Amino acid sequence: MDENNSVKFDKPLYILIVEDNQVDLRLLQGMLAVSENSTERLKWTNTVKGALELLSAHDFDAVVLDLNLPDLRGTETIRRVNELFPDIAVVVNTGEYEEELGIEALEYGAQDFLVKGRYNGYTLLKSLHYAVKRKRLETQVLEAYGQLKEAQGQLIQVEKMKVIGGIASGVAHEVRNPLAAIKYGIQYLNEKSTDRSEDIVKVLESMEDSVNRANDIITDLLDFSGLSNLEQQSESLNVSVLKSLALVNHAISKKEIAVDKQIDINLPNVKIDRNRIEQVIINLLLNSINFVENGGKITVKTYTDDNHVYLDVIDNGKGIDDSIKKRIFDPFFTTRRANGGVGLGLSICKNIMDVHGGKIEVQNNPDAGVTARLVFPVLTAAS
Ligand SMILES: Nc1ncnc2c1ncn2[C@@H]1O[C@H](COP(=O)(O)OP(=O)(O)OP(=O)(O)O)[C@@H](O)[C@H]1O
Ligand SMILES: [Mg+2]
Structure with missing residues (x-):
């Protein structure tokens, strides 16, 4: 095998070189430019700031990173890149007597380190390709871990x-x-x-x-x-929505809340126990009513895509604090204990949606308030 790189890697990489030393930069460019299949794709810059800009503008596979840049030094550079671009493989290019820094870099998330003067085109390419492979595996493992x-x-x-x-x-x-x-x-x-x-x-x-x-x-x-004996039938969700709204109408007018009904009249039927689903919708409406100011607004929206029927209850109330987001479906969790909240509303909703094979999602809106979404599978001929 030729010293440089007659070895074949899967496909050329898109590489960013971050190096402020002109001699080292030329060397790296030279080594990477002689790759077979006419070169890996390259870009370069001499500052961390420049690197972060290029990384957000292009789809790089790997970064060759000098740790002695004019605007940031040491392993903090890797941390910064990793934090903002967790999918990019970082290979650190350290000075001749800085092997220890290289090893430290690995602990900060670099995939590999090169010591200046001790690599050639072949070892450089090998390091980069392996770094990219390893990074991909690492990302997959992390994803799988998250799912688990x-x-x-x-x-x-x-x-x-x-x-x-x-x-x-x-x-x-x-x-x-x-x-x-x-x-x-x-x-x-x-x-x-x-x-x-x-x-x-x-x-x-x-x-x-x-x-x-x-x-x-x-x-x-x-x-x-007691959710074991449901009576599920093909029903229109719209009917349940309108009935539920009528049942909470008193509370809505008392707080002078504006209701915006966006009902899709072509909504396909869903298989539901109507009483139970109305109980869910009423719970969502009551939550919105409780958490909006007087004169607030609630939007109720039904819609569909090929596989699902959706109901959104959207309010412009005070929203849900980040610190309690994880607990809102827990039985007996409430921030309204002093005002008569029991904390069973959402946990009952979740139970009921589960037995319907559906889902409930409750999230803050980008501006203000909360969107509670019910997702039902559409009724197919088989169901
Ligand atoms: N639309 C909403 N806006 C702001 N916070 C909400 C909203 N919906 C739910 N929450 C938060 O989630 C918590 C749990 O809701 P859940 O419906 O389970 O209980 P609750 O409304 O407090 O009491 P209950 O429904 O038993 O009367 C609430 O106390 C509140 O903190
Ligand atoms: Mg409630």
Whole structure:
């Protein structure tokens, strides 16, 4: 094999040389220009600033990086490049007596290092091609790891829901009967008590309110676990949307919220348990109502692509803080505890969407507020 590069690599690379020493630059250009298949593609610059600009403008495979540039020195240079361009392979070109710096560079994410004066065209090309291959593998491994982590997270979530669901329904059944007894008791006292003084009436009223609230929570809890017997039929999502809107209309007018309905009248049917899906939509609407200011706006939008039917509930409220984003689907997580929030809304929505083979996504809008999106598979002839 010829000293330089009669060895064949997969395909020529697109390489950026970042080097401020003219002699070293010429040397690198010379070595890379004699590659077979008429040269790898090359660009060069002599500053980190220039490098970052070129990297954002072109699709390089690899960077040959000097660590003694006029505008930044040492391994910080690699960190900067890696952070902004994580897919690009970095090969560091260190001075003759700087091997240690080269080794340090590997720890900071460089794929390889070259020592000036100790490489030739062939070893340079080999290093670059291997660096690119390794970087690609590394990226794939990282991606796979990310997916694994996500799958693990989902699994934990499912298990958590099962456990909580089990406990919750147990407690709910147990508490329901004593609650019913209290409720009858209140009704009885209301009917039979001859003492109608103001404070007695108030106490009874307040007891009844509390029992009703406890009952609502119990119903939510039972919903949470009792999703096994759905009655799914081919239905129009639009009908459910309009019905749900009508049911929360009172709360909407009370806060003087503007509702923008963008309904796709050609929406294909979906296979749903209508009552359950209306429960989901109502929960999303109530969240938006709760988190917009008086006079705010809610947009309700249905649309479709080839495989899915979508419903977006978009508000211009205060949005979701980054620090709690991960927890909003957790049962009993609420930022409205003081104002009557139980924190079961979204977790019930997620359960219901799961059993429908659909999805729920809740995200902040770029400007303000939140978009909650339901995604349903479209009904095919087979389903
Ligand atoms: N549209 C929204 N805007 C801002 N924050 C939201 C929105 N929807 C949900 N959240 C956040 O997610 C949390 C959980 O929502 P979830 O519906 O599960 O519970 P909740 O509304 O607080 O109580 P519940 O629905 O049980 O009455 C909320 O407390 C809030 O912090
Ligand atoms: Mg809610």
